[in-house]
Amino acid sequence: MTQDDTAAGAGISVTGLEKRFGMLTAVDDLSIEIESGEFLALLGPSGSGKSTVLMMLAGFEVPTAGSITIDGRDCTRLPPQKRNIGMVFQHYSLFPHLSVIDNVAFPLKMRGEAKAARRRRASEALEVVRLDGYGDRMPSQLSGGQRQRVALARAIVYQPRLLLMDEPLSALDKNLREEMQLEIKRLHSELGVTVVFVTHDQGEALTMADRVAILRGGRVQQISPARELYERPANLFSAGFIGEMNMIPAQWDGSGLLLNQGDRLDPPAAALVGRVPTGRATLAIRPERLRVTAADTPGALAADVEEVVYAGAGTLLIARLADGTEIRARVPSANLPRLREGERIGLAFDPDALLVYGEEAAA
């Protein structure tokens, strides 16, 4: 397969998309702009509507409102076979009665390509996914990872400008999954195709995607590059959904943050996420941004150790603030003093590790 600049990735514009199943609203007024060549992950818990969005992009479901434009062409009601999209399914969905090469050549056959040409292009696609020489096998003779590669080859063989992936790695074991993540990333940068990838695995989303859209209840919570998503979640749902996050209830008085156990913190202005009205607020801090110090260190939060979980390079400390809030710290095991259950420690942090959310951000 040759790289072709004009046939890189499709630009997609989703506007006011809505899908109702009877009383249930699976997708609610969802709008996303996806740039040409972008790798976008749709991340959310089950029932968040992420798969429904993908089904509508593919054309398997018709939206009840809103529109989908691919490369400037309105595709909202176009049947899937006319969209020229590649798709990799969760369970690969290779046709069991066709050999590997015939599976990969299937889309070319549907496009009326001559037999010799489609065999040649299918072999090329198999080379791209590093399965040359496997053409004559049947899908049932392949391992899970190999099947997934065949499914990938079938999805890219006709050089679609958009590639959809529906949790394609969830059926693979951990090592294979990580290998395939890199493989798909490599393919993405080689082909320049736009990829929309559905997953419920946040690690996968952060590793692979240029941008991650977090969905909940059919609505987009946040669309950001992976780093921003992790370091500055837009609201408490995103904060809790991506990685581990300590959430400490507090009061915001307009200039400082008062914790229930009496500490008063002065977070920098950058720590405030969105608008933070005076009153109830939440202090969020990642466990790996905490350090263990003496209990009376100024600026550190005093807490009682509840559990020490040693895990090689790192150690997880589970402690409790005076008001009962659980707080977790992930610290390097090296140089960590021997801690006992019930021991009072101080948890110190850099000011830029703090995030403050107002009450409305809880929604």
Place this chain on the structure above:
Amino acid sequence: MTLVSFTQPDGRNLSKAGITLLMAPFFMLIGFAFLYPLLSLLSISVTEPQFGFQNYERILDTPVYGKVLLRTLWIALLVSILSLFLAFPVAMAMVSSGGAMAVFITACILLPFWSSVLVRTAAWAVLLQRNGIINEGLQAIGIIDGPVRLLYTQGAVVVAMTHVLMPFMVLPIYGALRNIPQDYGRAAAICGAGPLRSFFEVTLPLAMPGVLGGFILVFLTALGYFITPALLGSPQEMMIATLISQQLREFLDWPFAAALVGVLTLFVTAITLVFSRVFRFDRMLGGQL
């Protein structure tokens, strides 16, 4: 893949002897109620009136018996093909409709099993008779001027046998279609296949085990079918089962009837062997989807 595993409560598999013991009642029933009568009948065909193949020679030497045999094969084939074309859409509807509709269709398919074949055949006799509803209906809309002969024809036999045997075609095809994951259709569509191509390239090949299973079931059953041809068919155009019965009951010629049974058994066995060789029964029943 094993279809059945014999596992004891403690997780150990049963020994060969244990399995044989469990299967014994089944083999005893088959042996006493089926194999023994069949073999003793077949032995009559070569031992009476005297030892030799004279009964079989008579079948070969008399053209009318060959014609009966050919006609039987032809009608069975026709019934199988008709059943296939009627059953496939029904099976597709059963798979694609959900909930109450699927239950309703299944009930329509299974309900006839509650009435005997005799009743269903008699019902066709009522429908097809000279002043039956079909003749009167056709006259009312002016397609025919006077009543035509529908009953006691090959057509009546084919129609009624198709009606009776069609469920045996629907169920295997339904089973095969139901095992095809929905994603295959979607994969075909996203690869650019419209509904028709998707059907011929993906659905039909994957449903073939069910189609062949149903076809064999209907074809073999139709070969030996008795009641419907006997009640609705023309005496001049007999099928082999009717001929056997006639030899037994009217001419009391057991040896010759037994020879006819031998020929029919030979055909059924041969067809089964060819099908299982060509299309691999194990794949059909194991279903490697």
